[in-house]
Amino acid sequence: MAAYSTRGVHGQVVQSLGARIVGGAVPEGATLDVRALGEELDVSLTVMRESLKVLAGKGLVDARQKRGTFVRERRHWNLLDADVIRWRVEGGGGGELMRDLADVRSIIEPAAARRAALHRTDADLEALEAALDSMRRAQGDSADAAEADAAFHRALLAATGNEMLTRMDLFLEPGLRERDRLVHAHAAAGDPVPSHRAVLDAVRDGDPVRAELAMLDLLAKAVEDVDRLTGRSAAPTDSRPSGRAR
Template sequence: MAAYSARGVHGQVVQSLGARIVGGGMSEGDILDVRALGEELDVSLTVMRESLKVLAGKGLIDARQKRGTFVRERRYWNLLDADVIRWRVEGGAGEQLMRDLADVRSIVEPAAAHRAALHRSDADLDALEAALAAMGRARSASADAADADAAFHRALLAATGNEMLARMDLLLTPGLRERDRLVHSHASVDDPVPSHRAVLDAVRDGDAARAELAMLDLLAKAARDLDRLGAAADDPSPARSPRRTAG
């Protein structure tokens, strides 16, 4: 059961119910019969209660006196939570979610690259270089590739010298990981290292305008990868072996 399978029965219940809610198997306002769900999933009420606390923390459910436990309206869901993102992808909303992420990145990351070129430290450059080296070593579609990609973008945000911008990694990283998983699995795309290298070189040179343009080019390439993903989904022919993607 994906990431939660390693966390035992409690995690499996969270996975099962979370995916059901986010995927539309339960509608907003639906009342959860906790006892019946426990019997269905073959777990104790104690496990159910602890699992429901996790889902409540993600904004998916709530409990009120005289009403019981119910599915909350979507506007209360923590859409930036890594599990909620994954459940949305599993429920078929992956492409739209990735396009929403691309919009956010187009606003944040070119400006971050511009600022990083002006404020980066030697330690920031070392972190970017290390992430790029890890990206070059990683196998396509591997967890290491996703980790290296996320590390590069996290280091770039940190290089801005702005603590609030640096914390934008909490918003971007979960989506980036799902994006990597989706694109690596379905699209034949080019080596991501050159596009990331162009950003790093401009940041290293302190050339803010060039860094911003390099990030815009990287994001344009990422958008083309998503277009290939959509085309592959519509193409009934056998999929090609995936290659790495810019992220």
């Protein structure tokens, strides 16, 4: 999912203002002096207005008669937007975001792996194997590794045979890509292939319990990798179902 802020002068303005808002430099409720900001950033009012439309689409700003353009409360922000996620990380909110992502993944992905083991097709297995091969080849290339990782989890959701679960990639992938960008850029991160291979093998064997537990192990390793690289200690994000062996 390409970030808007990579696109030309409009993207530079979106990047600058968005990062200030999400990072807290421009507080919630603050009224923006659009003309002054345009002069500061050396862009026309037309560029400012178009850029503010983009930020409005992300839920960050709004405009009202007599009040002007202002920063909306955080509860209105699209926290799943790829740019907003990146700005949170750049603004020092990466630890909280990664903990939230780990919690959400611990709810969705073990259940998805369990269902995938019951409903996967030969085409699903081929897609998972191809993503794992790409992950193996991408060792040392953080961008390719992140793309391969995202492709694997996208294929796993598709293997559930549930259209709504399949589209959960739109929900999970922006945060997952930011997490992978952080982890795969560091040599200290562990090899992700074995944990993903364990999930694929269980799905291929049609073993739903093993697939679920393998995904829980994968997610636990993902949390450990982020904690090791950020120096933070996240709270546990899952508990194993009682009565099941590790």
